[in-house]
Amino acid sequence: MAEYNMHILVCGGTGCMASQSELIQTNFKNKLNEYGLADEIQVILTGCFGFCEKGPIVKILPDNTFYTRVTPEDVPEIVDEHIIKGRKLERLLYLNPETNERIGDSKGMDFYKKQIRIALRNCGFINPENIEEYIARHGYSALGTCLSEKSPAEVIRMVKDSGLRGRGGGGFPTGLKWELTRKSFSDQKYVVCNADEGDPGAFMDRSILEGDPHSVLEAMAICGFCIGADKGLVYIRAEYPLAIERLKIAIGQAREYGLLGNDILGTGFNFDIEIRYGAGAFVCGEETALIHSMEGQRGEPTVKPPFPAEKGYNGKPTNVNNVETFANIPVIINKGAEWFASIGTEKSKGTKVFALAGNINNVGLIEVPMGITLREIIYDIGGGIKDGREFKAVQTGGPSGGCLTKSFLDTPIDYDNLVAAGSMMGSGGMIVLDDSSCMVAIAKFYLEFTLEESCGKCTPCRIGNKRLYEILEKITDGKGELEDLNRLRMLSNVIKDTSLCGLGQTSPNPVLSTLDNFYDEYLAHVNSSTCPAGQCKALVNYTIDADKCTGCTLCFRNCPVGAISGEKRGLHYIVQSLCIKCGVCFEKCKFDAVLIA
Amino acid sequence: MNKIKTLADLKKLQSEVQSKIKLREKGDIPESLVQIKVSMATCGIASGAKETMTYLIEELDHQGIDALVTQTGCMGYCYAEPTIELTIPGKEPVVYGFVSRTKALEIIEKHIKLNELVDGIIPANYSSIDN
Numbered sequence: 001m002a003e004y005n006m007h008i009l010v011c012g013g014t015g016c017m018a019s020q021s022e023l024i025q026t027n028f029k030n031k032l033n034e035y036g037l038a039d040e041i042q043v044i045l046t047g048c049f050g051f052c053e054k055g056p057i058v059k060i061l062p063d064n065t066f067y068t069r070v071t072p073e074d075v076p077e078i079v080d081e082h083i084i085k086g087r088k089l090e091r092l093l094y095l096n097p098e099t100n101e102r103i104g105d106s107k108g109m110d111f112y113k114k115q116i117r118i119a120l121r122n123c124g125f126i127n128p129e130n131i132e133e134y135i136a137r138h139g140y141s142a143l144g145t146c147l148s149e150k151s152p153a154e155v156i157r158m159v160k161d162s163g164l165r166g167r168g169g170g171g172f173p174t175g176l177k178w179e180l181t182r183k184s185f186s187d188q189k190y191v192v193c194n195a196d197e198g199d200p201g202a203f204m205d206r207s208i209l210e211g212d213p214h215s216v217l218e219a220m221a222i223c224g225f226c227i228g229a230d231k232g233l234v235y236i237r238a239e240y241p242l243a244i245e246r247l248k249i250a251i252g253q254a255r256e257y258g259l260l261g262n263d264i265l266g267t268g269f270n271f272d273i274e275i276r277y278g279a280g281a282f283v284c285g286e287e288t289a290l291i292h293s294m295e296g297q298r299g300e301p302t303v304k305p306p307f308p309a310e311k312g313y314n315g316k317p318t319n320v321n322n323v324e325t326f327a328n329i330p331v332i333i334n335k336g337a338e339w340f341a342s343i344g345t346e347k348s349k350g351t352k353v354f355a356l357a358g359n360i361n362n363v364g365l366i367e368v369p370m371g372i373t374l375r376e377i378i379y380d381i382g383g384g385i386k387d388g389r390e391f392k393a394v395q396t397g398g399p400s401g402g403c404l405t406k407s408f409l410d411t412p413i414d415y416d417n418l419v420a421a422g423s424m425m426g427s428g429g430m431i432v433l434d435d436s437s438c439m440v441a442i443a444k445f446y447l448e449f450t451l452e453e454s455c456g457k458c459t460p461c462r463i464g465n466k467r468l469y470e471i472l473e474k475i476t477d478g479k480g481e482l483e484d485l486n487r488l489r490m491l492s493n494v495i496k497d498t499s500l501c502g503l504g505q506t507s508p509n510p511v512l513s514t515l516d517n518f519y520d521e522y523l524a525h526v527n528s529s530t531c532p533a534g535q536c537k538a539l540v541n542y543t544i545d546a547d548k549c550t551g552c553t554l555c556f557r558n559c560p561v562g563a564i565s566g567e568k569r570g571l572h573y574i575v576q577s578l579c580i581k582c583g584v585c586f587e588k589c590k591f592d593a594v595l596i597a
Numbered sequence: 598m599n600k601i602k603t604l605a606d607l608k609k610l611q612s613e614v615q616s617k618i619k620l621r622e623k624g625d626i627p628e629s630l631v632q633i634k635v636s637m638a639t640c641g642i643a644s645g646a647k648e649t650m651t652y653l654i655e656e657l658d659h660q661g662i663d664a665l666v667t668q669t670g671c672m673g674y675c676y677a678e679p680t681i682e683l684t685i686p687g688k689e690p691v692v693y694g695f696v697s698r699t700k701a702l703e704i705i706e707k708h709i710k711l712n713e714l715v716d717g718i719i720p721a722n723y724s725s726i727d728n
Binding site: 004005006007009061062063064084085086087125126132133135136137138139140141144145147148149256257258259265266 | 600601602603604606607608610611614615617618620621623624625627636637638650651654665666667668669670
């Protein structure tokens with residue numbers, strides 16, 4: 001095969017694909033063909049680069065040029081200017097918001113400076129649909145080393161020594177889990193990969209499967225070797241069509257290359273992987289519910305013990321690990337347990353992938369060493385709060401987690417510190433909230449999610465959460481009373497104490513966490529029927545200050561429902577019966593004449 | 598595709614396919630590699646910069662020298678095309694003019710391998726906004 005002089009990497013993650021990155025790739029290929037450069041320049045679709053805020057991303061190597069927000073129409077110009085004439089296209093380079101300078105190279109961007117990419121090592125670097133590119137990055141050599149040169153016990157010792165803990169949220173030591181499953185005696189065992197990522201706003205596992213599916217397959221085979229299983233199953237939600245597609249291609253290629261199947265690498269070890277689809281139920285991320293769903297039963301959790309390590313899929317010992325956990329395994333084998341354990345904090349080793357979302361400048365996927373502070377994540381990597389607003393809180397751990405306030409900005413992030421701070425690591429969703437967010441409404445949002453996702457098995461979760469939600473609704477409608485706050489707390493504790501699985505046990509966490517950290521806001525809602533953030537529509541009234549209104553008609557022209565009247569250069573007023581309280585007039589007014597009461 | 602039967606086979610395949618992505622890995626660590634920028638504006642291309650660039654890439658690869666060959670715009674020495682800028686890690690960049698295939702080979706053999714300067718250096722009499 002001919003060597004290429006230049007590689008054009010186009011982001012093919014779901015986010016960028018939604019912004020036509022596939023068409024960008026096609027346009028590149030067509031344009032290069034036109035110039036007769038198709039043999040010299042390679043165009044490939046990679047996994048997620050992580051900088052979703054600025055997608056679609058196009059990276060050109062070896063010049064190491066990082067183009068942001070590329071449209072299919074930009075392609076001819078990139079080819080003409082950059083490829084033909086060797087001039088970087090300034091307008092598509094990343095603009096550093098602080099210095100207002102264009103940065104051409106991803107290394108110069110604050111977004112990437114503090115990241116260490118282990119689980120995401122190949123995302124945005126290789127073509128996920130080409131096994132050879134994975135092999136070129138030392139792919140499957142960890143499996144080869146394990147099979148040919150190590151005993152299962154040695155490998156388990158390495159995983160234990162590395163200090164790797166479950167990345168799905170629980171934080172259970174991975175090596176220990178493998179050892180427990182290994183010790184269970186049975187004729188058949190299973191390795192299961194939990195790709196049922198369900199937290200709102202989380203897309204870590206999806207991105208790994210889309211960008212580097214082989215790393216997960218390789219790790220599953222290593223796990224099978226350790227615990228004595230010859231069958232692997234990936235449980236993935238059908239809502240992830242691109243991840244499923246790439247996983248299928250990867251499994252097919254691994255079989256074709258003899259890296260899955262019988263007698264792998266001539267060592268007599270057999271291992272094959274199949275895909276099982278989930279319907280996207282949040283509770284099926286819980287391992288017992290996940291196993292029942294794979295068996296064709298209702299996706300409901302059951303009492304542990306017996307743990308899946310003893311009795312799991314089809315009653316056989318089963319080891320369930322999350323996608324990101326698996327993605328770390330080959331690196332631990334290749335680089336050694338000590339190397340991995342040198343990153344992170346005392347009890348949380350390695351890195352964690354987070355999906356940054358919410359009111360933050362750089363929305364995207366990041367991988368940072370454990371022990372980094374929230375401040376570094378939000379201000380250095382995340383680029384600060386959108387529109388220069390004030391930071392209020394960050395929600396971690398999804399519907400099972402809680403809010404971390406300003407006082408935790410300098411707390412090193414690891415499993416134990418987050419729990420001590422009243423939240424949890426969770427699978428890695430990180431939603432940043434600014435001062436325009438109402439914390440009662442946030443608690444209500446998460447509760448609404450768990451309410452819908454509760455499987456209904458346990459009464460406290462099924463009915464208790466419903467009642468919790470109703471109380472919150474009452475408060476945001478301005479009909480709450482002081483006693484409601486005590487009721488919220490009491491009911492929350494009962495639900496936590498009496499639910500069977502993690503979903504119910506953690507579902508009131510957003511309520512408890514906001515009650516603990518933002519009690520004042522709750523009080524304002526119940527005592528004076530006001531929403532300090534101006535979000536609860538029932539509690540907000542917009543009026544126009546007669547002294548400040550200049551009659552510029554800006555609010556009048558922007559009101560989506562025509563609720564504002566007034567003559568040009570005359571006083572404007574809001575017709576309250578028509579107002580939908582969207583706040584557009586407040587945002588648009590240049591004279592601070594719109595008041596919130 | 599034949600199945601990979603042993604760990605040795607896997608390692609062999611790995612070394613074969615590594616060159617496919619080597620360029621990308623090199624692009625990630627440009628500061629630690631020999632870098633050559635070939636001036637590829639209209640004047641450069643007309644004087645054969647394209648051939649020089651292809652030759653440099655092939656010869657360096659052939660000799661197993663890890664280097665990063667990229668193209669750049671007009672350096673302003675249109676009279677001396679094709680021009681290249683050569684940066685040895687940790688050293689100041691040097692600009693060569695009239696780089697034909699023979700000149701390119703001489704630069705590889707002497708400057709890159711032995712660190713001896715070769716005739717044809719254009720004194721850099723400019724400063725950029727970076728310094």
